[in-house]
Amino acid sequence: MGDKKILRLNSSGRSPWYHADGTVTKSYVIGVAGGSASGKTSVAERILKNLNVPWVVIVSMDSFYNVLSPEQSKRAHENNFNFDHPTSFDYEALYETIYKLKHGKSVNIPIYDFSLHARSDKTTTIYGANVIIFEGIYGLYDKKIRDLMDLKIFVDTDADIRLARRLQRDIAERGRDLEGVLQQYTRFVKPAFDDYIQPTVKHADVIIPRGLENVVAIDLITKHIQRELTERNLHFRWDLANIPIEDGIPPDVLVLPETNQIKGMHTILRDKKTARDEFVFYAERLSTIIVEAAFNLLPFENTTVTTPVNAEYHGMVFRQKLCGVSILRAGGTMETGLRRVHSDAVIGKLLIQTDPSTGEPQLHYCKLPADVKDHQVVLMDATIGTGAAALMAIRVLLDHDVPEENIIFTVYLAAPVGLNVIAKAFPRVKIVTSMVDPVLSKETLYIEPGIGNFGDRYFGTEDE
């Protein structure tokens, strides 16, 4: 009870938030400050609703209250602890969180429970916000945090209205009684507002008198943000044709030797007459070989074991954590191969689809293990054509702090253009493919001679 929910809107896919060279576009950060119950959260929610863009988030400063000692906690339950003094917050943690979010990183945010005066043991993970609204009574207090903001707002609501709303809210939602709220208000809330919070108004770019009721101010702010977002080109249009790239295969790409076996499997997989069960069998056989080759690039350690005849054998062992990440759907076809090679790999998923109206890849879903950064990652897809989906998938892993050199990208088939796009943006990512086809059609963006829609052929969802 009494915890503020972190609002996220991810209603549609996320367009690229990075440039073709792999570097990220910084998110737009809005700070909203004002007295308690002035309407900060309500204004923030309304701005996001009016903006109507996906992948936005509201982060509340409440999540960053300092952790209380047992003695402080006892006082808090007696309404005798000063939560309104500027020293009540952990500004370092706050700065780090907003900084990481602004730079596209994934963060874990504590959830605060006002009825317990403590962080709950749950956190919420936020990843991928194009617009971040950060709200709190001291939202504009800390200079380092202010410097991360693109727009600073102060919500200025009369003291009597704030008190009336606070009474109603704290009794209804935060487990308080009338006497307690009034005691806390006169002892701490009002003096802190007058002494510390009100003076931060001088840092605001915009002051909103009356909060949510001020439709005109909210409308002007929304339009300003929309203009800024357009200028920053957040709706990044994918245009690989403009990137100068070489035709050859980058030196660090591992292409499997063209043995009769590999060629034979490709012959079956590329033949449009191949039936589905045969397609699945050979896809899984080939994926096993590709993942085996990828495994050769992983860091193994020396080890010694004793054989059944009590002799020593000096061998090698892979001791690190391994995570397979499949780019859905087609990347899922490699999971069987991965499990055959390393049965206890954890599996993450990314759903990346092409927006038919813009031709851009869009991120729709991302599920990775919380500690993915500690894993060697085998990123799996069926093909690399333009490299657009691959670039997005690698960017997602880097945003989750996976080191670039710990990523191996595995595919059945690639076109030189895509290989070069990836190598240029992320030169330390290793790529393993079983074959390279020379042509990527400029009209259809299909690889030629190609292999068709691998996902549809594998999962049996081809059109008649």
Ligand SMILES: Nc1ncnc2c1ncn2[C@@H]1O[C@H](COP(=O)(O)OP(=O)(O)O)[C@@H](O)[C@H]1O
């Ligand atoms: N313009 C308004 N009219 C009526 N109630 C409002 C208005 N703005 C906010 N409230 C209510 O007042 C309370 C405090 O608002 P909130 O936005 O949570 O303030 P803050 O985030 O500044 O503490 C909430 O219960 C909210 O629903």
Ligand SMILES: O=c1ccn([C@@H]2O[C@H](COP(=O)(O)O)[C@@H](O)[C@H]2O)c(=O)[nH]1
């Ligand atoms: O444990 C707590 C923590 C904070 N408070 C009060 O909350 C407000 C800040 O939240 P708003 O949503 O901005 O009103 C602050 O004035 C503290 O007094 C609390 O009572 N208990």
